[in-house]
Every structure is written in C-alpha cells, then in structure tokens.
Amino acid sequence: MQLKEIQELIRFVSKSGVSEVEIENNGFKIVIKTPIVTSAPTPQLVAVQTPQLISQPVVAATQPIVPAEQVAVATSSPKSGENSRFITIKSPMIGTFYRSASPEKPPLASVGDEFKKGDVLCIIEAMKLFNEIESEYAGKIVKVLVDDASPVEYDQALFLIDPA
Amino acid sequence: MKLFKKILIANRGEIALRVIRTCKEMGIKTVAVYSTADRDSLHVRFADEAVCIGPPKSADSYLNIPNLISAAEITNADAIHPGYGFLSENAKFSAICRKHGIKFIGASPEMIEGMGDKASAKDTMKKAGVPTIPGSEGLLSNLGEAKKVAKKIGYPVILKATAGGGGRGMRVVWEEKDLEKAFDSARQEAGAAFGNDGMYLEKFIEEPRHIEIQVVGDQFGQACHLSERDCSIQRRHQKLVEESPSPFMIPELRDKMGEAAIKAALAVQYEGLGTIEFLVDKHRNFYFMEMNTRIQVEHPVTEEVIDYDLVKEQIMVAAGAKISGSNYFPNLHAIECRINAEDPFKGFVPSPGKITSFHSPKGQGVRVDTHVYSGYTIPPFYDSMIAKLIVKARTRPEAITKMSRALDEFIVEGVKTTVPFHQRLMKDENFKNGNYTTKFLETFDLSE
Numbered sequence: 001m002q003l004k005e006i007q008e009l010i011r012f013v014s015k016s017g018v019s020e021v022e023i024e025n026n027g028f029k030i031v032i033k034t035p036i037v038t039s040a041p042t043p044q045l046v047a048v049q050t051p052q053l054i055s056q057p058v059v060a061a062t063q064p065i066v067p068a069e070q071v072a073v074a075t076s077s078p079k080s081g082e083n084s085r086f087i088t089i090k091s092p093m094i095g096t097f098y099r100s101a102s103p104e105k106p107p108l109a110s111v112g113d114e115f116k117k118g119d120v121l122c123i124i125e126a127m128k129l130f131n132e133i134e135s136e137y138a139g140k141i142v143k144v145l146v147d148d149a150s151p152v153e154y155d156q157a158l159f160l161i162d163p164a
Numbered sequence: 165m166k167l168f169k170k171i172l173i174a175n176r177g178e179i180a181l182r183v184i185r186t187c188k189e190m191g192i193k194t195v196a197v198y199s200t201a202d203r204d205s206l207h208v209r210f211a212d213e214a215v216c217i218g219p220p221k222s223a224d225s226y227l228n229i230p231n232l233i234s235a236a237e238i239t240n241a242d243a244i245h246p247g248y249g250f251l252s253e254n255a256k257f258s259a260i261c262r263k264h265g266i267k268f269i270g271a272s273p274e275m276i277e278g279m280g281d282k283a284s285a286k287d288t289m290k291k292a293g294v295p296t297i298p299g300s301e302g303l304l305s306n307l308g309e310a311k312k313v314a315k316k317i318g319y320p321v322i323l324k325a326t327a328g329g330g331g332r333g334m335r336v337v338w339e340e341k342d343l344e345k346a347f348d349s350a351r352q353e354a355g356a357a358f359g360n361d362g363m364y365l366e367k368f369i370e371e372p373r374h375i376e377i378q379v380v381g382d383q384f385g386q387a388c389h390l391s392e393r394d395c396s397i398q399r400r401h402q403k404l405v406e407e408s409p410s411p412f413m414i415p416e417l418r419d420k421m422g423e424a425a426i427k428a429a430l431a432v433q434y435e436g437l438g439t440i441e442f443l444v445d446k447h448r449n450f451y452f453m454e455m456n457t458r459i460q461v462e463h464p465v466t467e468e469v470i471d472y473d474l475v476k477e478q479i480m481v482a483a484g485a486k487i488s489g490s491n492y493f494p495n496l497h498a499i500e501c502r503i504n505a506e507d508p509f510k511g512f513v514p515s516p517g518k519i520t521s522f523h524s525p526k527g528q529g530v531r532v533d534t535h536v537y538s539g540y541t542i543p544p545f546y547d548s549m550i551a552k553l554i555v556k557a558r559t560r561p562e563a564i565t566k567m568s569r570a571l572d573e574f575i576v577e578g579v580k581t582t583v584p585f586h587q588r589l590m591k592d593e594n595f596k597n598g599n600y601t602t603k604f605l606e607t608f609d610l611s612e
Contacts, residue, residue, distance in 0.1 A: 093234065094215060094235050094238060095234050095238065126230065127230065127234060153215045153217070153235070154215075154216045154219075155219075
C-alpha cells in the first residue's frame with residue numbers, strides 16, 4: 001500500500017464515522033481506530049506490518065491532536081518516484097519515543113525543519129534514562145513517523161528526511 | 165502463588181517457541197524478542213507481541229541486557245524466561261531483572277555464581293555429602309601442588325579451568341613428565357578464553373558415562389528428582405543424542421543418584437528446574453561433575469517418559485507454587501536426536517542457508533521440536549541446531565526402531581543435516597546394546 005493511499009484511507013475513515021477498520025493484504029496489515037469521543041474525531045493510526053508487532057495504544061481525544069501527516073508506518077524502504085532520495089532515520093535503541101525534551105518544550109524536530117549532522121532530533125527513554133538521539137545526516141524533516149510517547153523498537157523508522 | 169500475566173522470552177529458535185506454546189496453554193501473554201536476522205523466525209509470529217532488540221550479532225541483541233530490559237519495560241512484561249544458553253546462567257542478568265522487579269524464571273544470581281564457579285561448586289557438593297571426583301582442594305596455587313595432588317590420587321589426571329566450559333582450559337595428563345607443559349598451556353588458554361586462569365585438578369575417569377539427574381526445587385525448601393538422562397553420545401563435549409532411562413541404569417543406582425541430586429539441590433536451596441550432571445564409571449561409581457541452573461536442551465526426553473510439561477513446572481515454581489515433593493520415574497523409553505544443520509561426513513562443518521524443502525516425521529510416539537519450515541533461511545549468526553526429534557515407546561528396542569523409521573521420513577533439502585549420522589547410529593550394534601561411553605564417537609565410522 002502506498003503512502004498516498006494510506007493518507008486517503010485515514011481521511012475517509014475519519015469522515016465516515018466508522019470506529020475501526022482493519023485491512024490485511026499480502027503480508028501488510030493496517031489497523032485504523034477512531035476514538036469514540038465526539039466533537040473532533042481524530043483518527044489514530046496503528047499500522048502493523050507482520051511479523052514486526054508493537055501494538056500502540058489508542059489515543060483518547062483529550063490528548064494533543066495528532067497532525068494529519070503523522071503516520072506510524074514500520075517500513076524501511078523509501079517510496080518510489082520523487083521520494084526515492086528520502087532516507088529513513090531508524091531507532092538505535094528500544095524505549096519510549098518523545099518529540100521534545102520535556103512536555104512544556106517544543107518538539108525538537110517538526111516537518112519542514114532543517115537540521116545538521118549531530119543535531120538532536122528526539123529523545124528515547126529507556127530504564128528511566130533519557131537518551132538524546134542525534135542525527136547522522138544533515139537535511140530536512142519530511143515526515144515524523146512515530147507518535148509522541150509511544151514505544152519504539154530497534155531499527156524502527158522514526159523520521160523520513162530529505163538529506164542535504 | 166501469583167501467576168504472571170506476561171512473559172518475555174529472552175531467546176530464539178525452538179526453545180523460544182517451546183516456551184511460547186506453554187505460556188499460551190497457561191493463558192499467559194507472550195513477548196518475543198528478535199534480532200534483525202530473525203525477523204522471519206517462527207517464534208516472532210507465534211508470540212502475542214514482538215520487539216526487535218538489535219542487529220544480528222548475539223552480543224548486540226540476545227546478549228544485550230539493556231535492550232532486553234527495555235523491551236520488557238515497554239511491553240510491561242512481569243517475568244522473563246531466558247531459555248537455555250544466552251543469558252540463562254548469567255548472574256548479572258538475573259540480578260538486573262530482580263532489581264527492575266521482573267521475575268527471572270531461572271536461578272538467583274547467588275545460585276548461578278555458586279554453581280558457575282566449578283571449584284567452589286565441587287566444594288559445596290562435598291560438604292553436602294554428594295560424591296565428588298577425587299582431586300585438588302580448591303584452586304592449585306602452583307605446579308608443585310599440582311604434582312603432589314596428582315601423585316596422591318594417581319594418574320591419569322585432568323587439569324580443568326575453574327571458569328571453564330565447552331572443553332576449554334582442559335588437559336588430560338597420563339604421566340607426571342607431561343604435567344608441567346599441560347599446566348602452563350591450560351592456564352594460558354583459560355586466561356585467554358575466560359579472563360580467569362584459576363585451575364584445579366581431578367582424577368580422570370576413563371570411559372565414563374555422562375548421566376544427569378533432573379531436579380526441581382521450590383521456594384519453600386523442597387526438592388525432588390525426575391530421574392536420569394544418559395547423554396554420553398557427545399562430540400567435543402556437545403551432546404548429540406540423549407535417552408531416558410539410561411541403558412546402564414539399575415534401580416539401586418537411580419535411587420542413590422537421585423538422593424545425591426536432591427542433597428545437592430537442598431544444599432544450595434535451589435529454586436526452579438535444574439540438572440545435576442554425574443560421571444559414572446564402569447563399576448557404577450558416580451561422581452558429581454557440575455550443576456546446570458537452567459532448563460536444558462534435552463528436557464523433552466524426561467517430559468516424554470514421565471508425562472509432564474517441564475516448562476509449565478518452571479513457570480509455576482517461579483510464581484510461587486509448591487511442588488508435591490514426590491520423585492518421578494520413567495515408565496516408557498524415550499530417545500532424542502539433535503538435528504543440526506551440519507555435514508557429518510565433513511567433520512560436522514556448519515551448513516547454513518535456505519531450507520528449500522522441510523518435512524518432519526510424524527506418527528504415534530514421534531515429537532519434533534523445531535522452529536524451521538520450508539523456505540526458512542538459517543542465519544549464520546547462531547547455533548546450528550534446527551530440530552530435536554524425540555521418540556517414545558514402551559521398550560528401548562522399540563524406541564530405536566521408531567527413531568530409525570522417523571529419521572527415514574525426515575526430509576530437509578537445501579542444507580546438510582546430521583540426519584544421516586543419526587540413521588547410522590541407530591543401526592550400530594554397540595548403540596543398540598547400550599554399550600557406549602563418552603568416548604563412543606571417537607571410534608565411530610564417519611566416512612561417507
């Protein structure tokens with residue numbers, strides 16, 4: 001399934017009022033859940049690609065709204081066409097992914113941000129220790145692939161970047 | 165007793181599958197961990213959740229304690245089953261689990277350390293009244309002491325590294341004139357391999373049988389035994405075939421060995437499943453060799469003859485269940501053949517690669533514990549065992565016949581396996597007569 005198709009699917013599900021959609025096709029599985037709270041239903045995407053499985057919790061509507069472009073896709077191959085030069089930055093460790101150094105601070109890396117090699121893009125917390133994850137590349141953030149405060153595993157794709 | 169809700173299995177391959185299966189039956193959720201080389205492994209698919217814990221090298225993944233603990237934390241596992249090998253007898257890992265409030269389904273760090281140090285383990289056993297091999301009192305301080313002890317107990321003797329394993333840091337010495345050279349080279353090898361060149365000396369038991377007793381101890385000071393397994397068929401200290409009961413066993417010997425094994429377990433207040441390994445000489449004298457504080461590869465042999473799920477027992481005891489205290493005796497005969505991806509006619513050289521066709525034997529009394537399947541690629545980073553073939557029957561001759569039949573049905577294409585070796589073994593007259601010791605394979609015909 002292409003990234004564009006997934007985005008269209010999310011928009012469709014959020015408008016339709018359906019609370020949960022599961023699609024399985026050729027070794028790829030996607031689950032889209034919409035929280036049951038009403039006013040601004042925010043589709044929470046839980047993408048699962050077999051055999052790699054980390055089930056991510058369904059986010060309640062009271063939590064920060066998940067921007068539409070935030071897609072948790074566990075794939076490491078860059079998309080075809082104009083996207084072929086993009087690189088995924090993967091997690092070097094296991095733990096909980098945080099976008100900012102603390103809840104009041106702004107995210108370390110957002111879509112469109114430019115960064116240098118060695119810049120801290122995110123925090124991964126493991127065993128009560130907060131690890132600053134530095135970038136090996138210089139470039140621009142194209143997509144943030146993981147939700148704030150969600151568990152990540154070794155080699156999990158965190159950011160899609162356009163390298164300099 | 166409070167049963168666990170979720171167990172993380174810190175292992176891979178067939179043992180990870182084995183533990184996952186019992187957890188499913190017990191209603192316990194499972195977390196599989198895997199290196200990037202094991203993405204397509206069966207244990208990953210059978211578990212409820214899976215976490216990638218590192219790159220292919222074991223040191224960076226299956227032996228990586230921080231990654232394993234992190235994986236347990238993000239999945240909220242309340243216990244870790246370490247399987248066998250890897251970190252199953254790592255005192256540091258057991259301690260770190262304890263520190264993080266995760267139950268380690270295995271021995272305590274104190275127990276692991278006590279039994280891991282071969283010289284002090286032997287001392288503990290001696291004090292408990294378990295027969296041990298005559299030898300030096302603790303570590304040898306110098307060559308002079310080695311000479312004295314060797315003279316007293318009589319040649320041949322064997323020099324052993326206290327931190328040793330897998331046959332390293334060991335030298336057999338037949339005469340006094342060879343002692344000095346052996347002592348120096350063994351010490352050097354031990355220092356290089358284990359970072360500890362402490363040596364001790366024992367009487368070398370010629371042509372012994374390796375017979376081990378399975379024990380279980382609970383958290384309430386009780387211990388019992390589940391009879392023996394004969395594991396004498398070995399190549400370079402690696403077991404290839406195991407069976408229960410031992411063809412060399414007689415009821416009086418089993419009672420004596422069982423009693424000694426229980427004494428050993430109680431002496432260290434052992435909790436969980438453990439195995440006491442003994443060497444048995446031709447006069448049926450038995451001597452403590454070592455204690456393994458984990459579940460063993462060959463545990464299915466005991467499971468089949470006493471009809472018991474040993475992994476379930478491990479989990480129950482770890483959760484605080486009491487054992488009945490009764491001993492268990494084999495009422496059937498079982499044999500296990502370890503099927504490795506190795507070429508037996510080329511010195512057992514490993515044969516990793518893609519299994520293009522896999523058909524395992526079936527039928528009454530046949531059990532196959534495996535993680536491989538048709539189309540699976542055996543990664544070159546880990547051990548070469550791809551399956552365990554276990555048969556059970558009412559008598560030993562029937563078990564051997566059944567094993568022969570099962571081996572003939574075992575099809576593995578794409579890689580070489582040790583199936584042809586086992587087929588030849590099952591037809592060997594000495595094996596069929598139960599006439600074998602740990603020296604057996606040295607004279608076994610391995611020509612194509």
